Amino acid sequence: MCGPAFGIRRIEIGRRKTAFKNCRFTAFQGNFVSTPKVEIYTKMYCGFCHRAKRLLDEKGVEYEEYDITLGGPKRAEMMDRRPGASTVPQIFIDDKAIGGSDDLAALERDGKLDAMLGL
Numbered sequence: 700m701c702g703p704a705f706g707i708r709r710i711e712i713g714r715r716k717t718a719f720k721n722c723r724f725t726a727f728q729g730n731f732v733s734t735p736k737v738e739i740y741t742k743m744y745c746g747f748c749h750r751a752k753r754l755l756d757e758k759g760v761e762y763e764e765y766d767i768t769l770g771g772p773k774r775a776e777m778m779d780r781r782p783g784a785s786t787v788p789q790i791f792i793d794d795k796a797i798g799g800s801d802d803l804a805a806l807e808r809d810g811k812l813d814a815m816l817g818l
């Protein structure tokens with residue numbers, strides 16, 4: 700959850716100093732606005748992963764990609780965040796589990812994705 704907090708991160712918005720936690724900031728017309736944090740767990744040679752990333756790229760959204768082709772701690776982290784997940788990609792927006800490529804596409808089809816991405 701991205702929201703005001705004390706002592707985490709301090710940034711000036713207009714004349715107001717506000718602290719936020721778990722937020723990403725983007726400069727916009729001289730001010731900073733918060734943008735959702737998008738994360739995607741992927742594997743090499745995964746068509747569904749490419750499809751999900753293409754949609755995010757088309758929207759001009761920045762995201763953190765974690766390649767778990769070889770397993771490792773990031774795979775364990777993904778399983779922690781989405782217990783029972785058996786496929787990649789697994790996508791998170793502001794720490795909320797979205798699901799995979801089909802789920803992302805469904806949000807887009809239903810006209811809900813842009814708002815979730817802060818667009």
Ligand SMILES: N[C@@H](CCC(=O)N[C@@H](CS)C(=O)NCC(=O)O)C(=O)O
Pocket residue numbers: 742744745746747748785786787788798799800801802
């Ligand atoms: N419906 C899922 C399908 C995802 C899927 O089948 N991904 C394949 C890779 S492209 C997968 O994870 N297979 C199992 C594995 O690689 O362990 C989605 O839209 O994300």
